[in-house]
Amino acid sequence: MTNLAVTDLHKGFGSQPVLTGVDLEVPAGSLTAILGPSGSGKTTLLRVVVGFERVDRGEVRIGGKVVDDGDRYVSPEDRSIGYVPQEGALFPHLTVGRNVAFGLAKSVRRSGVVGDLLELVGLRGWGSRYPHQLSGGQQQRVALARALAINPSLVLLDEPFSSLDASLRANVRADVQAVLRRSGTTALLVTHDQDEALSWADHVAVISEGRIGQFDTPHALYSHPKDAGVARFLGEANLMPGTVGADGVRTELGVLVLETWSTVPASGRVTVMVRPEQLELSTEADGAPLAGVVREYQYFGHDAVVKVQPDAGPADARLVVRINGGTPFVPGTRVGVRARGPVLAWGPADPLPEPA
């Protein structure tokens, strides 16, 4: 069963188109993330769904009922959508309890529902505090309780974790996910952070330039990106031209084995993606298909990223290599680069995307 269905949605501001034909179906009870870079239109999509903006063209259905098709329009207050904005936006003039109770009918407010909701988000007993007395994570959880109070058919979360400290973010994210699963709520999360999208959601919709580029499970999305743009956005990727031959694909890294599901012609030019973790470095250049110079070394403890300038090619070209943290590579060191495992490639129509 589908809870939210968006069909051919167009929305622009003035002469500037923002959404250009979005199609999206969110199954009931699932957690879906909308992943996209700044300016891709993901917040606008959310605002259209909740009813703060109206569609220019297309249709939005919630639970099968049309809420906006450019003609018919249901006000936000009649859509029963729980909305959790970026900053939580708790009403500063109301206590936590009254914030949560805001959307409840008067008759329900005293019935202990508020206490139960606070319990659900782990804040029982905090009802008489004011928002400014809470930490950022607590505020987000109250905002979620407030959104859940109206027993929504759908909860929308607009980058709700981005303002939290990194240390706090993962915990709050997990808490929110747990609450939503427990209550069986359908939820749509907007984010620009691919780790967040991949780890949080059942499905991820990648949005770019006003359209949904790909809608899939996190695993399928990461391993089978539809095109170079999606691939680039889901983590770092080295993209390079290649030529398909009988033995595989010929690239500057030598002849590489193609993934079986690569959609490429039997021969001709293609775009090849090599993930950084697929590359290996050696200090002796002998035998390696590509030689280069280390230009950058970033150490992360569990691993490290090395950026290598190939000898052949322009001065600003870089290959990104992810290695175990063990061996430091001083910039200037000469290295050899080797790829392992099968690689993905896309057909000739796909030009190399600009780095995000």
Add this chain to the structure above:
Amino acid sequence: MGRSRSVGALGAILVAGALLTACGSNSGATITLYNGQHPQTTEALVNAFEHESGITVQVRNDDEDVFANQIVAEGARSPADVIYTENSPPLEFLQQKHLLAPVAPSTLDHVPSKYNSPTGDWVGVSARVSVMIYNTTLLKADQLPASALDLADPQWKGKLAIAAGETDFQPIVSSVIRTNGEAAALRWLEALKANAGSHVYPDNETITSVVNSGQAAIGIINQYYWYREQVNVGASGMHSAIAYFAPGDVGYVINVSGAAVLKSSKHQADAQKFLAFVTSKQGQEIIGHGDSWEYPIGSGVSITPRGEVPLAQLRANPITVAELGDGAAAVALLQKVQLL
């Protein structure tokens, strides 16, 4: 709770507003007086009239010229029954707009006709006379000019103070125009303006205090301002005196303060009673003995305010109230020399 409290507050405001509006209306006979005269002059008259007639008088105070404009804007529905002004021009102006009702002939008879509206639309109530005020430290009496025209002489440069915007000043300009013609009046005003320099003030009160303090040596005012200043600062605070121009001089002008009933008034009879009262012997005595320091002008009333030269002894220029008119010619000339 918050809602009911604000609703309550709103209700309280509306009720209070209604109360404030209601306290304006009165069960008995009531007339509304637009008072452009000095409140102290009017207050005593109104109190006595209310006591005498049982009619309540609601008094509004403002400048006489604002009242004239206001009555025009109000048109046929003006709430005013009576207008009482310091000078005749606003009354003449309203008469020309046909907004005044004729004054009862018996009331007009209370006052010598030279002080009344030529068409009988308003009645004179009191009179004032234009005089020189001079600082007694800076000037001796024998140094004073004989005529207002002499104030154009360059010897008064920096010493003269005038209040060109004051309605009391226009009659003198009208008088100069009448006697010497417009061209001469224009030259005279230009010279006066040059002599006054920065001593151009908004009103006679300011001239009085400025001459009294010695910032200016000489000025033209109506006589009663000097007597009122004396009350304000006490005799010891007076460093000035008043002096009259030569008999018949263009600057020696008697101004009439008058009153009229509005044509739109719905209380014509009561309003006429007020006019009859203020021009009656009783009303004129109140003016003569009160704090207004103006001359009562009722026929057969010969009271002179304390210390002043009796009205009968004044040898003023013979210009009539009709010739003073609404002062339009004077205003045009004042505008021409940019004093207005």
Add this chain to the structure above:
Amino acid sequence: MTTTLETPPSPPPQSAMTPAKPSGSTRAPRGLVFLAGAVAVLLLVPLAFLVLEAVQYGWGAVVPKLFRQLTLSLLWNTISLSVVVTALCAVIGTLAAWCVERTDLPGRRIWAVLVVIPVGIPDFAVAFGWKSVFESVGGFGGAVLVMTFAVYPLVYLPVAASLRNADPGQEEVARSLGVGRYRTFWRVTVGQSRLAVMGGCVLVCLVVFAEYGAFEILGYRTFTTEIFSEFNTGFDTAAACALSLVLVLLSVAVLAGEAATRGRGGVSRIGPMAARLVRPQPLGRAKVPVLGAFVVLVALALGVPLGAIVYWLFAGTSSTLPPASVASAAWHTAFYAAAAGVLSTVLALPVALLSVRHPSWRAMTLERSTYLVLAMPGLVIALAFTYFSERYASGFLYQSAYLLIAAYAIMFFPLALVAVRSSVARAPASFEEIGRSLGRGRLAVLWSVTLPLVAPGLAAAFCLVFLEAVTELTATLVLIPTGAQTLSTQFWVFQTNGSYGQAAPYAALMILIAAVPSYVLGRWFDRLPSRATVPK
């Protein structure tokens, strides 16, 4: 935007990482457009009167009145005075606000109240004070002196509020980049508050345009004194209206100029609006001179008028009129002014909501048109009400408390709008959106979310209108219910009689009544950061 009391009216960062929506994108609800439009029409009533009168008179007769040499010299008088007073107010207001808000000036709490009170002293009482203490005060210099000290709080208040709100981090960054304290002040602090300074300056400029009482006492001639003299000596309503139209055009020019220089410079801030404590900057060796400057400022702006009143209270013994009921005059004054404060604030709300929440050139034009009324002399507005009430409404409410209150509310509407608008701009729209997503309708959200959030702005609006209404005279004389007195009409009655001794208590009481909201205003601005900011 224009005259904000606090932050620039750029939409608050509702989603800091997404680009701001282009303006004009959201549809304004019809009810809101209708209400705001109705308010704008109401505010244009006086303008309609001016045009009607001038047209009735005929342009043939108006033109010679307008195009004479006096008009030029009045234009020069008015403009030169406005420019000088506005510039001085900008400097005094901005510096004072910076010292009070950002430095370790001793006694900041007290100064914050004392420097605001002068706005509550009637301008004619200030002029009367200077004049009666120093007889020679007058002319251009006198007008500059009196007006500057009477109206600089109109710059101080918005700038202080915006400094309170602006991110002190920018100043700290500038200092860390090696920019000196004084250059930081100019480049960062003044830059941050530019919109507030400009907004305050527009108010000052328009108020100077419309001032009458002070200039009459000082003997300085402007367009407005000339308008009055056309009314007074020439009984020439039409000519007065024609001159008033020139004043309106001048104001349009000022508003357009401000809009043009305002440009697109908003304050961008990424991330939450955190209320954080600002560490005051040490004044160091400048402390004593700065303290001295504050003493001088308060002595001149507050001390002189108060001193004159106290002097007359004891020195002037004149008594030719029985004292009217002081209590009744005080009650009427407070009641009319308070009701006008409430009404003005209520009227300002739809206009502020429309122009902040649904910006478009139409909304902006509508909002700006409401400022024109500030430059119209009170007498013109009063006569406009007289005219329309008597001619077109069969005298409905004429000379009733209701009409007087409505006139006050309209005359001082721009002050209320400035305060309400800035607080609406500071209350993020996301709160309202969330309220609606939680199932409450527009009106319910307005009541339960918007109003509580903008409450400080509503209070400031009320106070500003109250202050001005307490001291209003010329319109009061025309429109007050017959028989009622206010403190200012009583003051006028005695003052025109030269009974300064008797006028003094009324002036003193007026200042006392005005001081209450001045104080409240100062305290409200003190409390602002703890409310209505998005919590961190």
